[in-house]
Amino acid sequence: MRxxxxxATAAGLVAGYALDALLGxxxxxxxxxxxxxxxxxxxxxxxRPERLAGAAFTALAVGAPxxxxxxxxxxxxxxxxxxxxxxAAGAWTVLGGRTLRHEATVMxxxxxxxxxxxxxxxxxxxxxxxxxxxxxxxxxxxxxESLAENTSDAVVAPLLxxxxxxxxxxxxxxxxxxxxxxxGHRSPRYARFGTPAARLDDLLNLAPARLTGLLTVAxxxxxxxxxxxxxxxxxxxxxxxxxxxxxxxxxAMAGALGVRLGGRNVYFGRSEVRPFLxxxxxxxxxxxxxxxxxxxxxxxxxxxxxxxxxxxLGRLVGAAGRRAAHRxxxxxxxxxxxxxxxxxxxxxxxxxxxVDRPVVDRPVVGSVVASAGxxxxx
Numbered sequence: 001m002r003x004x005x006x007x008a009t010a011a012g013l014v015a016g017y018a019l020d021a022l023l024g025x026x027x028x029x030x031x032x033x034x035x036x037x038x039x040x041x042x043x044x045x046x047x048r049p050e051r052l053a054g055a056a057f058t059a060l061a062v063g064a065p066x067x068x069x070x071x072x073x074x075x076x077x078x079x080x081x082x083x084x085x086x087x088a089a090g091a092w093t094v095l096g097g098r099t100l101r102h103e104a105t106v107m108x109x110x111x112x113x114x115x116x117x118x119x120x121x122x123x124x125x126x127x128x129x130x131x132x133x134x135x136x137x138x139x140x141x142x143x144x145e146s147l148a149e150n151t152s153d154a155v156v157a158p159l160l161x162x163x164x165x166x167x168x169x170x171x172x173x174x175x176x177x178x179x180x181x182x183x184g185h186r187s188p189r190y191a192r193f194g195t196p197a198a199r200l201d202d203l204l205n206l207a208p209a210r211l212t213g214l215l216t217v218a219x220x221x222x223x224x225x226x227x228x229x230x231x232x233x234x235x236x237x238x239x240x241x242x243x244x245x246x247x248x249x250x251x252a253m254a255g256a257l258g259v260r261l262g263g264r265n266v267y268f269g270r271s272e273v274r275p276f277l278x279x280x281x282x283x284x285x286x287x288x289x290x291x292x293x294x295x296x297x298x299x300x301x302x303x304x305x306x307x308x309x310x311x312x313l314g315r316l317v318g319a320a321g322r323r324a325a326h327r328x329x330x331x332x333x334x335x336x337x338x339x340x341x342x343x344x345x346x347x348x349x350x351x352x353x354x355v356d357r358p359v360v361d362r363p364v365v366g367s368v369v370a371s372a373g374x375x376x377x378x
Contacts, residue, residue, distance in 0.1 A: 004080035006310035009166050012084040013159060016091020017303050024098040031093045035065070036178055043183065047193060054193040058179060058200055065175045069168030090167050094174035096154035097299045100126075100147060101292040107143045108288035111136050126150070128185070130266045138263075140283040144291050145261055148216070148253035149246045153177055155299040156215070157208035163306035176200050186270070202244055209245035211305075212298060213238060216252035219297035223256065223290035230255035233278045240275040247277065254278025256294055257287050 039061045046057045069090070076083040103125050110119040119139050120131035126146040131139065157177070161169035176197070183190045184198035217230040233255030234248070241247025241262075254261045254277045261283070262276040283291075 005083065008080040008083040009087055009310040010307040012087025013091050013162050013306050014303065015084065015088035017095060019088065019092040020095040020098050024102065025096060032174060032178060035175060036182065039179060039182060049192055051192050051195050055196040058196040061179055062172055062175045065171035066168045069171040073167050087162065087167055090170040091158065091162055094158045094170050097296065100150050100154055101295055104143055104147050104288050104292040107139065108285050111140060111285035128267055130268050137282040137284065140285055140288060141261055143288055144253060144257065144283045145250050147291050147295055148249040151295045151298050152205060152209045152212035152245065152249050156212045156302040157205055159302045159306035160208050160211065163309040173204055176204055205245045209248040213248040213252040215298045215301045216249065216256055216294060219294060219301060220256035222297045223293040225256035226258065229258065237277040240277065251277045253291060253294065257290055259283045259287055
C-alpha cells in the first residue's frame with residue numbers, strides 16, 4: 001500500500017495538469033474564487049493595521065485548506081484510486097497554465113490588430129498595472145513579465161508543492177498565493193497587515209521561482225531562443241529585481257526572448273521604477289507567442305519533475321523519515337523501560353537482579369522442564 005501512494009500522487013498530478021490543459025479554469029463556481037470570498041469575510045473580522053493581526057489572518061486562512069487536505073489524505077490512505085482522484089481535482093483547481101497562455105494569445109492578437117483599447121482592457125486579467133496610458137511596447141512588456149512570473153506562481157510552484165506534500169501542499173500553496181494577491185501588495189491599508197501573507201508567499205516560492213528560471217533557460221530553443229544568452233542574462237540580472245522571486249523568472253524570459261524588461265510601472269495611485277533585465281529591444285506583439293510557448297514548455301518540464309519525485313526521491317525521503325520515526329519510538333521505549341526499572345529498584349523489587357539485567361533471564365518453561373528432569377533422576 002505504501003508503494004501505491006506515490007503512484008497515486010504522481011498520477012493525480014498528471015491528470016490534473018491534463019484537465020487544466022484541456023479545460024482551463026472552471027468558468028463558474030471556481031473554488032479559488034470561493035476561497036477568496038471566504039478570506040475576504042475573515043479579513044473584515046480580523047483586520048487591524050498590525051502584523052500580529054495579519055499573522056493570525058494568514059494562519060487561519062492558510063491553515064484551514066491545509067487541514068482539509070490532510071483530512072482527505074488520511075481518509076484515502078488505503079484507497080489509491082480515490083487519492084489520485086482528489087489530487088487530480090486539487091491540481092486542476094490550482095493550476096492556471098492554460099488560462100495564462102490564453103491571455104497572452106488574446107493580448108498578442110489585439111496588439112497585432114492595433115486595437116489598443118481592447119489590449120488595455122485585457123491587461124487587467126494578467127496584472128494590476130494602470131493600462132490607460134500604455135502603448136504597444138509597454139503592454140507587451142507587462143504581458144511578458146506577468147507571463148514569466150505567473151508561470152512560476154500558477155504552474156511550477158503548485159506542481160512542486162503537490163509533489164512534495166500532496167493534496168495539502170496543493171491547497172496550502174494556492175491559499176497562500178491567493179492571500180498575497182489580496183493583501184500582500186504595498187498600500188496604506190496592507191502595509192503591516194499584509195506583510196505576513198507576503199512573506200509566506202515569498203518563502204513558498206523561493207525554490208519554484210529558481211526552478212522556473214532554470215527551466216526557462218533549458219527550454220529557450222523551443223521558441224527559437226538562445227540558451228547561452230538566457231543563461232547569461234539570468235545569472236547577471238536575476239537578483240536586480242526588488243522581488244526575491246520575480247526576477248528569477250523575468251530575467252530568464254528576457255534572455256530567452258532577447259528583449260529588455262523592466263522600467264517604470266504605473267499602478268493605480270502609485271508608481272515603481274524597476275531595473276532593466278536583459279539586453280535588446282523592448283517587447284512587441286510578436287514576442288508574446290514565443291513567450292507563451294516557453295511558458296508551456298516550462299510547465300511540461302515541471303510536470304515531468306513533479307511526477308517523478310514521488311516515485312524516486314520522494315520514496316527515499318519517506319523511507320528515511322519512517323526509519324527516523326521508528327528509531328525515535330524505540331528510543332522512547334528504552335527510556336521508559338529504564339525509568340520503570342529505576343522506580344522498581346527504588347522500591348526494592350529489583351534489588352536482587354540489578355538495574356541492567358532483565359527480571360527473568362531464562363525462559364520460564366525451560367526452568368520448569370529442567371527442574372522436573374532433575375527430580376526424576378533422583
